[in-house]
Amino acid sequence: MDETEPSTSLVKPEEKFSWPFAIKSLIGITSVGGCAFSYKLYRQAMAPENKNIPRAQVFNGVTLASKALVIASISTVSCFGLFIFGISTLLQVSTPKEFGSKMTSLFGDHFRISKNKKSEKSYNSLTELFEDVSTKDPNPITKD
Numbered sequence: 001m002d003e004t005e006p007s008t009s010l011v012k013p014e015e016k017f018s019w020p021f022a023i024k025s026l027i028g029i030t031s032v033g034g035c036a037f038s039y040k041l042y043r044q045a046m047a048p049e050n051k052n053i054p055r056a057q058v059f060n061g062v063t064l065a066s067k068a069l070v071i072a073s074i075s076t077v078s079c080f081g082l083f084i085f086g087i088s089t090l091l092q093v094s095t096p097k098e099f100g101s102k103m104t105s106l107f108g109d110h111f112r113i114s115k116n117k118k119s120e121k122s123y124n125s126l127t128e129l130f131e132d133v134s135t136k137d138p139n140p141i142t143k144d
Contacts, residue, residue, distance in 0.1 A: 020094035034078025
């Protein structure tokens with residue numbers, strides 16, 4: 001077989017590895033796992049056998065607050081990651097710039113927030129902002 005002739009074998013040429021797809025898949029998998037894990041922690045904390053724990057353990061506020069903080073943090077971070085993964089998969093985007101252009105193409109500039117409004121004041125420093133705020137009436141609602 002001559003090297004200039006095209007190959008007729010059924011073997012596909014090697015496809016390139018896609019980093020954005022790999023990262024997005026990893027985020028999606030870990031987010032699903034995190035949501036499932038936080039739900040499991042929540043169910044364990046709310047289990048009926050935990051209702052009869054000693055009174056000293058119930059009133060230990062530090063332990064109770066730290067458990068609540070851990071469960072809420074894992075749940076919030078993983079479920080938000082899952083939400084972002086779902087939206088990016090649904091819209092088939094990999095970067096925030098692609099997301100912005102996709103949103104503009106879907107909804108147009110109707111929902112765009114204007115950056116330069118003539119009625120809004122702009123400040124060059126925090127000092128100018130503080131001076132302007134300090135000269136204004138602290139209670140703009142006046143009672144008659």
